[in-house]
Amino acid sequence: MLLLSKDDIxxxxxxxxxxxxxxxxxxLFSEGKSEVPLRTTIQAPNHNGVFLFMPSYVEELDVAGLKVVNIFPENINENLPTAPAQVLLIDGKTGIxxxxxxxxxxxxxxxxxxxGAAFDLFAIKGAKIGALIGTGGQASAQLEAMMVARDLDIVKVYDLNKERTEAFVNKMKEDLKEYKTEIVAASSSDEAIVxxxxxxxVTPSNTPVFDGTKVKKGATVSCVGSYQHHMQEMDPAILPRTSKIYFDSQEAVLSESGDILIPLEEGIITKEDFTGDIGDVLLGNVVGRENDDEIIVYKNVGVGLLDLMTARAIYIKAKEAGIGTEWN
Known part of the structure; x- marks a missing residue:
């Protein structure tokens, strides 16, 4: 068994x-070539946390996986990961x-x-300005993905905690300097998104973190943080202005995300407003962006297949490069 640390990866x-x-x-997900049960959740209310268990299996690749990820937002105050996790990659032939x-x-x-995949597909080709709301454990990768998907001139970052925002910005200026994108702290979410x-x-907020009426035409919005019914980062005011709504998995989103469930319950949108899953766009079964004025929303809650396939790709590269620690 190979052990792979962050530095190895x-x-x-x-x-x-x-x-x-x-x-x-x-x-693979949209083609129905994977088994991806909805994740199992166990609440830890005393610590504002939740335990998540995410299995998946791809028969034609003979590979399975299980991610155990625990979401504890208050860890940020102790300088600990807010989403500590491990991924087990399992040989589909032997179960080992x-x-x-x-x-x-x-x-x-x-x-x-x-x-990043959504922005690569849906963002306008000439996108130059980005906005990031939230500076927790997932924020740095979101920021890098924006820069990989589009050659941005500037990204404005906002978080409720000003000191944390400034510390995050300073760290990202160093960590992501290769992209040559200016990273600045915004004083409000309005300033960030306008x-x-x-x-x-990418926040654990229970109330909207931006004003949906101030999102400009042509913008593409990815809401990442809302993974439970009571969570709602997205301002529902953006939805009547939105031309298309995509998901990583519509089934998964409708099982748990307040960003979509609450507006559905309030009658702000109906299921007829949904465009489809991103996999169906990649397969050519669902239309993508059709003009530069469309506002597009991408709601993703994460499916275990992403962890499995990412772990598999990393494992293959690690074996080829002789990276990692063998443990018997």
Missing amino acids: KKIFTMKDSIETNKLSFK VSAILDGTYVTQLRTGASS DADIIVT
């Missing part, structure tokens, strides 16, 4: 690799675990790449 696997792997994953990977980093990669071509929200 970073040596061999890039955000661009992850975006391409996600695209393959979405195709082939590898254990740093699931926190795999989650960051594949979640960022989910937005002229943004690409917007990411």
Whole structure:
């Protein structure tokens, strides 16, 4: 069994690799070539946390996986990961675990790449301004994915905690300097989104974190943080202005995400407003962006297949490069 740490993975696997792997994953998912049960959740209310268990299997590749990921937003106050996790990669022929990977980093990669794949497909070609709301454990990968998908001039970052925002911006200026994108702290969410071509929200908020009436025409919005019914990052005011609504998995979103469930319950949208899953766009079965004025929303909650396929791609590269620690 191969043990792969974050440092091991970073040596061999890039955000661009992850975006391409996600695209393959979405195709497999939409083609029905994977078994991806809805994730099992166990609440930890005393600590504002939740335990998540995400299995998946691809028969034609003889590979299975299980991610155990625990969402504890208050960890950020202790400088701990807000989504600590491990991914088990399992040989589909024998049932033996082939590898254990740093699931926190795999989650960051594949979640960022989910937005990155959506932006690659849906963002206007000339996108130059990005906005990022939230600076927690998933934020850095979301930021990098935006830059990989489009050659942005600037990204404006906002978080309720000003000191944390400034610390995040300073760190990202160093960590992502290769992209030559200006990264700045915004003083409000309005300032961040008002002229943004690409917007990411990645927070555990129960109330909308931006004003949907101020999103400009042509913008593409990826809402990442809402993974439970009571969570609602997205301002429902954007939905009547939206031309198309895409999902990583409509079934998964409708099982848990308040960003879509609450507007459905309030009659702001109906299921007829949904455009489809991103995998169906990649397969050519569902239309993508049709003009530069359309506002497009991508709601993603994460499916276990992304973890499985990302782990598999990393494992293959690690074996080829002789990276990782063998444990018997």
